[in-house]
């Protein structure tokens with residue numbers, strides 16, 4: 001493995017700008033999701049904005065303006081307009097709010113935003129009735145809908161619910177369906193004694209023809225799509241953490257609305273041990289939730305938190321005794337699911353919308369960094385160690 005990594009390893013951020021892929025329906029050149037957009041993609045998106053059939057509204061136009069300025073000029077570098085210069089002050093605020101976001105990430109976000117606007121103006125998506133729900137490809141994910149709650153259950157208990165490549169795809173599909181179904185609340189939980197042991201480390205052993213570099217590219221694209229679904233999920237999203245949680249199953253908790261945990265649960269993000277770096281927007285959400293030094297202890301040093309500690313630090317909403325966990329949590333969720341669904345959806349959107357652009361930018365950056373990490377000797381050696389049973393967490 002180490003030799004393999006050595007052969008394919010590349011410098012950080014090299015090769016990010018490969019050749020773009022044409023999507024004729026949108027008249028746009030878009031890139032694979034984890035690659036940062038090229039100048040050409042950006043120029044195309046700028047032209048595409050002028051062709052939008054519907055006015056996207058002032059809020060979106062402001063976002064486009066801010067991203068455009070950030071992508072072309074970098075962080076806001078002009079004096080703040082006076083109090084009475086309302087329009088220019090609003091534009092300045094929007095640009096300034098992007099802080100030190102890199103030009104490349106801003107360009108990518110601009111392209112993504114235009115692509116979403118183009119897609120929604122091209123194809124209105126009708127509500128999908130529950131009966132049309134496409135079932136997951138494998139038994140490793142079970143999706144059910146009952147009492148106003150759609151439950152997505154990780155169902156690989158013999159492997160501690162480690163996430164296979166197929167499961168990432170199935171979870172994306174399940175979230176997309178749940179966002180349009182009749183249910184008021186969506187729940188993610190696990191079967192057996194674990195909530196989830198994170199990414200299945202054998203995902204990295206199936207090298208495609210393009211070698212390690214191609215594998216890292218497609219893993220980063222999948223990761224980015226996966227996390228985007230959590231960022232954009234429009235309804236209340238609840239994690240029912242039925243046991244220990246590791247890696248990506250912990251990091252994405254910062255994107256849930258509510259996290260209930262059994263007192264048997266623990267929360268572990270051993271990225272440095274694995275030669276990897278944080279994902280799931282945790283590099284942004286964790287410091288925000290628990291403060292920068294507690295977040296660093298988890299994300300840099302892999303400190304494992306008990307359920308009580310995770311609750312004290314704000315990552316978990318409430319901890320329940322294991323003996324009554326299922327009964328208490330589901331009773332509570334059933335009661336919540338009877339609340340007016342549109343009010344919950346709208347409230348969630350007000351809370352989330354302010355953060356969405358930032359979260360997408362963080363996700364893009366984390367995925368790009370991981371793409372390089374996965375090609376490093378540190379990472380390959382850690383995975384090889386686990387697979388040869390020399391290392392466990």
Ligand SMILES: CCCCCCCCCCC/C=C/C(=O)SCCNC(=O)CCNC(=O)[C@H](O)C(C)(C)COP(=O)(O)OP(=O)(O)OC[C@H]1O[C@@H](n2cnc3c(N)ncnc32)[C@H](O)[C@@H]1OP(=O)(O)O
Pocket residue numbers: 158159160162163165168197198199200201202203204215216218219220222223246247248249270271274276279386391392393
């Ligand atoms: C090309 C496309 C690829 C797409 C991939 C998408 C990429 C997105 C990735 C995003 C980045 C994610 C990062 C992470 O999640 S990092 C965290 C990774 N997880 C781990 O490192 C956990 C490893 N597992 C362990 O340390 C232990 O198994 C654990 C402490 C969890 C439990 O120990 P315990 O002793 O209780 O149980 P066992 O070890 O005996 O486990 C039972 C069987 O389950 C297998 N197992 C468990 N976890 C994993 C795992 N994460 N990956 C693979 N297999 C796992 C374990 O090997 C046992 O199997 P066997 O019974 O066959 O031996």
